[in-house]
Amino acid sequence: MPVDHFLLMVLYAFLVSVFFALLWRRDRKAQAKLFLQIFLGMTLGALALAWLMFPFPGGPPAPIP
Amino acid sequence: MSDEERPDGAAQEEPAPDAPALSFSRALGTLAAGFLVPGLGHMLLGRIGRGVAFLLLVLAAVATGVSLEGNLYRVLPGQPLTLLATLGSMGMGLPYFVLRWAAGYQGDVTAAGYEYGTAFLLTGGLMNLLLLLDVWDISRGRKG
Numbered sequence: 583m584p585v586d587h588f589l590l591m592v593l594y595a596f597l598v599s600v601f602f603a604l605l606w607r608r609d610r611k612a613q614a615k616l617f618l619q620i621f622l623g624m625t626l627g628a629l630a631l632a633w634l635m636f637p638f639p640g641g642p643p644a645p646i647p
Numbered sequence: 648m649s650d651e652e653r654p655d656g657a658a659q660e661e662p663a664p665d666a667p668a669l670s671f672s673r674a675l676g677t678l679a680a681g682f683l684v685p686g687l688g689h690m691l692l693g694r695i696g697r698g699v700a701f702l703l704l705v706l707a708a709v710a711t712g713v714s715l716e717g718n719l720y721r722v723l724p725g726q727p728l729t730l731l732a733t734l735g736s737m738g739m740g741l742p743y744f745v746l747r748w749a750a751g752y753q754g755d756v757t758a759a760g761y762e763y764g765t766a767f768l769l770t771g772g773l774m775n776l777l778l779l780l781d782v783w784d785i786s787r788g789r790k791g
Contacts, residue, residue: 585715585759585760587763590715590763593711594763594766594767597704597707597708597711597770598770600700600704601701601704601774604697604700604701604704605701605777605778605781
């Protein structure tokens with residue numbers, strides 16, 4: 583399976599968002615609202631965090647065992 | 648005497664509307680079914696659509712984790728935290744035991760998606776554990 587970091591993150595956020603929307607809400611409208619809140623919170627939050635971390639140096643790469 | 652009591656003095660228990668309260672043993676049986684097959688507990692309680700959706704979600708997480716060759720946790724001596732991770736992964740029920748013992752799945756630490764796959768597999772197990780709490784609340788009449 584190809585490893586695309588962003589797509590995997592989006593897929594993960596999607597699964598988790600649908601899960602909690604179905605688990606915590608009964609009304610369709612409320613489910614859709616919670617889904618959007620969690621999904622956007624996870625994806626946009628991760629992007630924002632990555633952007634904030636951009637100026638910080640990563641240090642030397644880990645040695646390959 | 649408060650309004651909450653019946654004339655004979657016994658406390659009046661009113662289950663939530665439309666919430667079937669099962670006996671303790673039947674609720675345990677539903678819980679066990681929900682543990683083995685994700686979503687089955689909800690299906691047995693009449694929530695067919697939600698049960699199927701939960702089954703598909705958990706299986707999707709597990710299948711993605713396996714396709715990425717993530718780690719299916721097992722207890723390692725000298726590493727107590729692997730016990731918690733193993734219990735979390737075991738939460739997925741039958742898929743864990745099928746993968747571990749029937750398919751001999753172990754994951755591949757050299758795979759590019761190893762860490763992601765591990766997260767997906769662990770998430771599948773934790774999702775089902777949360778579903779079990781929901782099944783218990785519904786079957787005992789605490790949640791409609």
